[in-house]
Amino acid sequence: MRDTVEALARLIDTPRSVGEVVNVGNTEEISIEALAHLVKQRTRSSSPIEFIPYDQAYEPGFEDMMRRVPSVEKLHALTGFRPQTPLNEIIDRVTTYFQSKSEPARQTATSAV
Numbered sequence: 001m002r003d004t005v006e007a008l009a010r011l012i013d014t015p016r017s018v019g020e021v022v023n024v025g026n027t028e029e030i031s032i033e034a035l036a037h038l039v040k041q042r043t044r045s046s047s048p049i050e051f052i053p054y055d056q057a058y059e060p061g062f063e064d065m066m067r068r069v070p071s072v073e074k075l076h077a078l079t080g081f082r083p084q085t086p087l088n089e090i091i092d093r094v095t096t097y098f099q100s101k102s103e104p105a106r107q108t109a110t111s112a113v
Contacts, residue, residue: 001093003083010079017078027070028087042091 007024011017030038036049058064076082 003085007075007079007081007083010081011075014078020074020078022075022078023070023072024075024083025070025072026083026085026087026090027072029067029069030087038087039091042088043095 003026004024007022011022011024033049039045040047040049054064072082
């Protein structure tokens with residue numbers, strides 16, 4: 001989120017970016033399966049990874065890219081900025097955020113017993 005906000009703030013201040021389509025995402029290429037394993041590892045989760053057939057995961061006629069290779073060259077050319085937060089840090093920050101949000105709910109449930 002930090003990199004996205006920084007990129008958007010810079011694009012807003014860059015008149016040449018008006019009307020342009022600009023990737024502001026992370027530049028680390030990773031498959032969905034590898035991402036699932038990485039999230040499990042970083043969160044120490046024992047949850048199973050379930051594989052769902054493509055035709056069950058998407059509506060008829062939907063076509064997804066089989067491989068995504070993010071490029072932030074246009075972002076850099078327009079603003080001089082490149083996202084810098086490593087994927088592991090993003091996962092850790094998201095995990096911490098959701099754990100902190102669920103903590104009050106746990107405390108409330110425990111004190112109600």
